[in-house]
Amino acid sequence: MSAELQDLYQEVVLDHGKRPRNFREVEGANHRAQGHNPLCGDQLTVTAKVEDGVIRDIGFQGQGCAISRASASLMTGAVKDRTREEAEQLFEQVHKLVTEGPDGVNTEVLGKLTVLSGVSEFPARVKCASLAWHTLRAALRGEAEPISTE
Amino acid sequence: MSGAGFDGAKVRADFPILQQEVRGRPLVYLDSAASAQKPQAVIDAISHFYTHDNANVHRGVHFLSERSTSAFEGAREKVARFLHAKDAKEIVFVRGTTEAINLVVQTFGRKNVGPGDEVLITAIEHHANIVPWQMLCEQQGAKLKYIPVDPHGDLVLDGLDELLTPRTRILALTHVSNALGTVTPVKELIRRAHARGIPVLVDGAQAVTHFPVDVVDLDCDFYAFSGHKLFGPMGIGVLFGKKERLESMPPYQGGGDMILSVTMEKTIYNRVPYRFEAGTPDVAGAVGLGAAIDYLQRVGMENIAAHDRELLAYTEQALARVPGVRLLGRARERSGLVSFVMEDIHPHDIGTILDQEGVAVRAGHHCAQPLMQCFGVAATVRASLALYSTREDVDALVRGLHKVREVFG
Numbered sequence: 001m002s003a004e005l006q007d008l009y010q011e012v013v014l015d016h017g018k019r020p021r022n023f024r025e026v027e028g029a030n031h032r033a034q035g036h037n038p039l040c041g042d043q044l045t046v047t048a049k050v051e052d053g054v055i056r057d058i059g060f061q062g063q064g065c066a067i068s069r070a071s072a073s074l075m076t077g078a079v080k081d082r083t084r085e086e087a088e089q090l091f092e093q094v095h096k097l098v099t100e101g102p103d104g105v106n107t108e109v110l111g112k113l114t115v116l117s118g119v120s121e122f123p124a125r126v127k128c129a130s131l132a133w134h135t136l137r138a139a140l141r142g143e144a145e146p147i148s149t150e
Numbered sequence: 151m152s153g154a155g156f157d158g159a160k161v162r163a164d165f166p167i168l169q170q171e172v173r174g175r176p177l178v179y180l181d182s183a184a185s186a187q188k189p190q191a192v193i194d195a196i197s198h199f200y201t202h203d204n205a206n207v208h209r210g211v212h213f214l215s216e217r218s219t220s221a222f223e224g225a226r227e228k229v230a231r232f233l234h235a236k237d238a239k240e241i242v243f244v245r246g247t248t249e250a251i252n253l254v255v256q257t258f259g260r261k262n263v264g265p266g267d268e269v270l271i272t273a274i275e276h277h278a279n280i281v282p283w284q285m286l287c288e289q290q291g292a293k294l295k296y297i298p299v300d301p302h303g304d305l306v307l308d309g310l311d312e313l314l315t316p317r318t319r320i321l322a323l324t325h326v327s328n329a330l331g332t333v334t335p336v337k338e339l340i341r342r343a344h345a346r347g348i349p350v351l352v353d354g355a356q357a358v359t360h361f362p363v364d365v366v367d368l369d370c371d372f373y374a375f376s377g378h379k380l381f382g383p384m385g386i387g388v389l390f391g392k393k394e395r396l397e398s399m400p401p402y403q404g405g406g407d408m409i410l411s412v413t414m415e416k417t418i419y420n421r422v423p424y425r426f427e428a429g430t431p432d433v434a435g436a437v438g439l440g441a442a443i444d445y446l447q448r449v450g451m452e453n454i455a456a457h458d459r460e461l462l463a464y465t466e467q468a469l470a471r472v473p474g475v476r477l478l479g480r481a482r483e484r485s486g487l488v489s490f491v492m493e494d495i496h497p498h499d500i501g502t503i504l505d506q507e508g509v510a511v512r513a514g515h516h517c518a519q520p521l522m523q524c525f526g527v528a529a530t531v532r533a534s535l536a537l538y539s540t541r542e543d544v545d546a547l548v549r550g551l552h553k554v555r556e557v558f559g
Contacts, residue, residue, distance in 0.1 A: 001557065002173075004504050009499075009557050040498055041515040053483045063528050065496035066558075122502060 007118030008125070009066070012074075017066030022076035024059040035062075035135030037127055042068055046135045053083050058136075065128050067119065072132035074113055084140050091133050094102050098105045162538045164189040164445070170360040172435040175508030178546040183328055183487050183534030184512050185358055186381045188442070195441030196383060199434045207433055208407055208424070222433045224300040226423075232443045233365040233373060233390050240396065242423040243431050246387035247355040250374030251322070253389055253426060254351055255282040257399040258320070258372075265291035268317045270348075271522055272297040272305055272334070277517040279353045283322060287548030297323070299524050303330040303479035310339075314346050319380040321350045325357035329518040329532065330479030331462075335355075340369050349395065355379055359536065360486045361455040372393050377435060377506035381536075382442035386435030389426075396422040403428040446537075454537045458486055461535050465544045472551045478530055487534035489516075492551065495558050503557055504531075507550040509543075 029047035036043050044062030048055055060072045075094075079087040094113055097105045098130055101120035119129045155257040157168070162168055165187045168296060170177055179187060184423045189322060189370035223238070230238040244250045259282075269283045273296045295313055298306045305323075326333050340350045349371035357363055358375045365373050372395070373552045377386035391399075401408055401419050405428035410418040419425045446454065464486050469475050493501060501513030510537045512532040515522045524527060534548055 001553070002506050005503065005557070008502070014558065039230075039514065041519060041522065042498075065498040067499070123497070125502060128498060 004118065004121045005145045008122055010115045012112070012115045012119065013118075014066060016070035016073040020060075020069045020073035021081075022073065023061060025061060026057045026059045029057075029059075031139040031142065033135050033139035035125070035131045035138070037064075037068070037131050038148055039127060040065070041126065042128070042131065044068070044072060044132060044135060046072075046132065046139045050084065050140070053085075054139075055079050055087060057083055060132060064131070065125075067125050067128040068131050071116055071129045073148060074116070075132050078111065080114055081138065087136065087140060091137055093118075094133055095130060098126050105141040112126055155450060156457055158457070158538075158540055160448060162540065164225050165538050166190055166193070168538060172508050172510075173506060176546075177509075178509040180533040180535070180539065180542045180543060180547060181510045181512050182359070182536035182539070183379070183532065185378050185384070186359065186536050187538065188381055188383070188438075189445050191445045192382055192438050192441045195369040196434050196438045199437045200419075201483050201501070204434070205438075206430055210460075218433055219438060221437050221440075222431065224438040228440040228443045229388050232358075232363075232447070233388075234362075234366055235390055236366060237393055239422055240390055240393050242389040242391065242396070242426045243436055244389050244426075245385055245389045245432070246376040247353060247374045248376075248387075250372075250387055250389035251279055251351065251353065252282045253402045254320075254322075254372050254374075254391075255286045257350075257402050257426070258349075258395070259283075259286045261345070261398075261400055262285070263290050263292045263319045266317060267292040267319045267361050268295055268315060269293070269295065270313055270318050270321045272323045273299040274305070274330060274332060274334075274518065274521050275322075276323055276328050276353065276355070277519070278355075279322055279324060279351075292319075293317075296520075299332075299521065301525075303327065303332045303481040303484075305334055305339075307339075309333070310342060314343060314348060316346075318348050319344070321348055322353070323350070324353040324355075325363070326354075326360070326438070326485050327479070327518070327521070328356045328487075329516040329521050330481060331356075331484040332481035333483040335487050336370070337368055343414065356406070357484060360458045362451040365390050377439040377442065379443065380439065380442055382439035383432075385433045386432050386439050388439075391422075393422065396426070399426075400429070402426045403431045407431075425475065426536070449485075449537060456481050457510075457537060458535060461539055461541065461544070462486065462488070464541055465533065465547075466533065468548050469551075470487075472548055474555065475551065478525055478527070486536075487532055489530040489532045491527055491530055492554065493558075497531045499558070500531050500551070503545070503554045507546065507553060509547050509550045511547070528538060 026047040033050040042064040087094040098119040102117040203217045207219040207220040226238045351372035352370045354375040373390040379383040408428040478489045497513035
């Protein structure tokens, strides 16, 4: 297998793709948004319960490839118990990571999310990795229209 | 290997793009249904046109304009012969299949489809043969109905008599499904629609590339295809329309070339097909398409059809032996492509891993989301064949799928 492919499909990514965490609808969610990638038809819904500006619970549902499921699963773990501002900062860092690669990102802030760095070598897959994050941001900002990667 | 007179290696050598390596491996191009590669003869014809013949058509009195006009009209004649049309005036040059269908929708459709009327299409259409009709029906207060598909990918014709009603104004259907490879029984459908006076449009984008098409024998009213899928350039396509149909239709776009005379008060429209070709056409595109047709006729459409049948059978058998692969679309008659899923591995992941092996396939919904819903999948992997495809290409695909299994263990 090529080095690029190994970077893309790291063990952690494959594991989260196969067994996504928080793959559920959050009970009593007060934030919700739908994301859609018209390119492949993938869809996902993010639900979150936010209290006093802190994301107390978060889940996602829907269908997608290993990359989009892994990214969504890792996201739910990363933003839980974080403030909305922290989640927005993470969004920026993840976006930089999957588009530009690991150089110049704050690996401390990203933590486990750095396993998504391999995506930057695959421009066609950036949208897969970022769909959940765009959807989260829409949910937190209370945007009513479904989010599209196009 | 295939039909008499067909030399696969020689054909392949005619396509310069296939001689390269991608990602350090020989290119295996199995995405011809999305866009086909071009033989050197087509590339040369376009280059020759711009090097020697370029000028605007239908208006100049000078030498080059005459030469350009004769190249453009010559291409129209070639397309007419290719489709076995009676008259080159039945050939309208457009940008592609999508524009051909939109042209019919905006002219024939707006004139003939009114409130309470019905348009009949099928559940296996490409978005290009769904969305324009949806837009028309919404504008006109008409109803869009679908001929359903069965689990094999065949159209369900049991209820056809109920679907062809006195309000049906047109039947529009694909000749070959771009997502499943189903060859539809167009001739029978045309006969049954005509028995009730209903005209028929056929989307031939995936058909003309694989077998001979005769619009007189089919007796279709309209037939649409794209140049770039037929080994010609991007940006050129064809709408065939029976002359009496075209003559009864209002113009499509307004502008130069589609008029006979314009005064401040009134315009007299040009005759067909020019009435539908406003503005400067893609002359080099038409010339390139003409060269593609010349090339295909040198190889022989019957030879191409035989090669397609043989290689498709080989592909289906090879894929059926890969553990976990499930072929979608087992229609009675199939052409040109296979669509499949592999356990719960998403087609996009399969596409990425195959690409690393130099194998180009299409992964996604193939612009046929209603059909995907019928089959309960969001996406499939599609490997599509062309006259230059070989058993070695298929073997490389199979090796790539074993790699996919390794990664996803």
